[in-house]
Amino acid sequence: xxxxxxxxxxxxxxxxxxxxxxxxxxxxxxxxxxxxxxxxxxxxxxxxxxxxxxxxxxxxxxxxxxxxxxxxxxxxxxxxxxxxxxxxxxxxxxxxxxxxxxxxxxxxxxxxxxxxxxxxxxxxxxxxxxxxxxxxxxxxxxxxxxxxxxxxxxxxxxxxxxxxxxxxxxxxxxxxxxxxxxxxxxxxxxxxxxxxxxxxxxxxxxxxxxxxxxxxxxxxxxxxxxxxxxxxxxxxxxxxxxxxxxxxxxxxxxxxxxxxxxxxxxxxxxxxxxxxxxxxxxxxxxxxxxxxxxxxxxxxxxxxxxxxxxxxxxxxxx
Numbered sequence: 032x033x034x035x036x037x038x039x040x041x042x043x044x045x046x047x048x049x050x051x052x053x054x055x056x057x058x059x060x061x062x063x064x065x066x067x068x069x070x071x072x073x074x075x076x077x078x079x080x081x082x083x084x085x086x087x088x089x090x091x092x093x094x095x096x097x098x099x100x101x102x103x104x105x106x107x108x109x110x111x112x113x114x115x116x117x118x119x120x121x122x123x124x125x126x127x128x129x130x131x132x133x134x135x136x137x138x139x140x141x142x143x144x145x146x147x148x149x150x151x152x153x154x155x156x157x158x159x160x161x162x163x164x165x166x167x168x169x170x171x172x173x174x175x176x177x178x179x180x181x182x183x184x185x186x187x188x189x190x191x192x193x194x195x196x197x198x199x200x201x202x203x204x205x206x207x208x209x210x211x212x213x214x215x216x217x218x219x220x221x222x223x224x225x226x227x228x229x230x231x232x233x234x235x236x237x238x239x240x241x242x243x244x245x246x247x248x249x250x251x252x253x254x255x256x257x258x259x260x261x262x263x264x265x266x267x268x269x270x271x272x273x274x275x276x277x278x279x280x281x282x283x284x285x286x287x288x289x290x291x292x293x294x295x296x297x298x299x300x301x302x303x304x305x306x307x308x309x310x311x312x313x314x315x316x317x318x319x320x321x322x323x324x325x326x327x328x329x330x331x332x333x334x335x336x337x338x339x340x341x342x343x344x345x346x347x348x349x
Contacts, residue, residue, distance in 0.1 A: 054151070058111035060236040061282065064227035065118050068278065071210050071220035075180035076126040080216055083133055084121040090134040091117030094141035102146065112151050116140055119159035119282060122217025123275060123322075124166070127178050132170050136162040156329045157283050160322050167322070177213040190214045191273040192318040195265045207272040218275040228281040237285045240294060244301025245280040245308075246271065252309045264313055276308060279321035289329045296332075296339035303328045 072080040095113035099106045108114075120137050140162030148154040167174045177190055190213055191202035206212050210220025218224070231237040253267035270276065284290060284304050291300050304324045311320030 054110045054112070057236050057287075058115050060231060060234050061115050062111060062118060064230045064236070065115075065122065065217070065282070067223035067226045068122055068217040068220065069118065071223040072122065072126070072216040075210055075219060076178075076216060077181045079126040079178075079181075082130060083124060083126060083128065083216060084118065086130045086133045087121035087124070087137045088114060088117035090137040091120065091141050094138045095146070098142055098146040104150075110151060112145075113141060116145070116158050116162075119217075119278075120162045122278060123159065123163050123215050125174065125177055126216045127176070128166075128170075128173050132166060132173055135169075136166040139165045152288050154288055155332075156326055157286050157289050160279075160283060160326055160329075163322055164326065179213055180211055180219070190318070191269075192312065195269070195273075196312075196318040201265060201269065202273070204268060204272060207269070215275060218278045221272045221277055224277040224281055228277075231281070231285075237281070238290075238297055240297040241285050241290060241301035241304075242280045244298045245276075245284060245305040248302040248305030249276065249309055250305075252306055256309070256313050270309070270312065274319050275321040279325055280304060284325050284328070289332060291332055291335045291339065293336060293339040293341070296335040299335050299339065300328050300332065303331070 069080075069084065072084075091113045092108055095108060096106050117137055120140055121133065124133055124136070140158040143165070144156060144158035144161030145151065145154045163174075177193075189198065191207060194200040194202060202212055208221045210223065212219050228237065228242065232239055250267045250271060253264070253270045256264045257266055265273075280301070284301060291297050304321075307324035307327055308320040311317055311323060317323075
């Protein structure tokens with residue numbers, strides 16, 4: 032009988048065909064794509080931004096190493112996933128949030144949002160958003176306390192969404208685009224986020240279907256609501272540029288672990304993110320909504336994949 036070593040066949044786990052792109056390369060590319068948002072945050076919020084990002088990145092890396100040690104796994108941070116999580120958490124927090132709270136959010140993201148699910152590739156929810164959701168529940172006042180950019184005459188210390196919702200103050204689109212506004216560290220400059228998204232798109236680190244579906248659904252539903260009652264709802268482009276929608280749709284909804292694997296499923300997933308965001312902003316008590324929309328769609332991702340798996344040739348859909 033011929034041994035396995037001499038056989039022309041090799042047994043292995045899927046995937047059997049791959050592009051050769053390593054996880055560390057993709058995560059490193061995402062980190063590079065975040066550089067414009069990081070630079071904009073430091074430009075507008077100075078040392079507060081530096082201290083915040085250093086805290087979230089270092090605590091994410093340390094939490095990852097400690098959990099790998101506790102779980103008896105090899106301590107290897109070369110995949111850069113903890114780095115990306117740390118950057119994203121810092122970018123979705125208020126610039127002057129106390130550093131202890133920022134560090135706690137990073138620990139929660141890595142330990143609860145990632146490692147307790149089994150580690151990279153097995154987590155159901157986006158870890159950075161899990162960390163932010165924990166901080167919203169634990170420190171609601173800290174997570175809704177905003178400051179103006181250093182050295183700039185911002186319209187208000189409130190975020191543009193809150194100012195529009197509660198004070199009827201509409202922030203100029205030019206300020207939303209450049210970032211001279213109050214808000215979370217990395218969601219102020221739409222230009223910086225779009226540049227990062229373009230880089231990921233060119234390098235193939237992001238599937239364009241999810242952000243495009245999210246943009247289209249948000250703009251479409253916002254246009255309908257604004258057309259019906261423009262006095263109580265802001266223009267569609269305002270909702271595209273304001274708040275955390277861009278950083279969520281570009282950098283978090285496109286996470287390959289927590290988004291659908293099928294092409295049609297990605298369209299559904301992205302559309303759901305946009306629609307739920309508009310529903311919360313239009314009729315909810317919370318002026319934002321991106322975090323909740325992505326986490327909800329993360330929960331539906333297995334179901335979306337199940338019903339969008341293409342049928343094999345000549346067979347039925349499983």
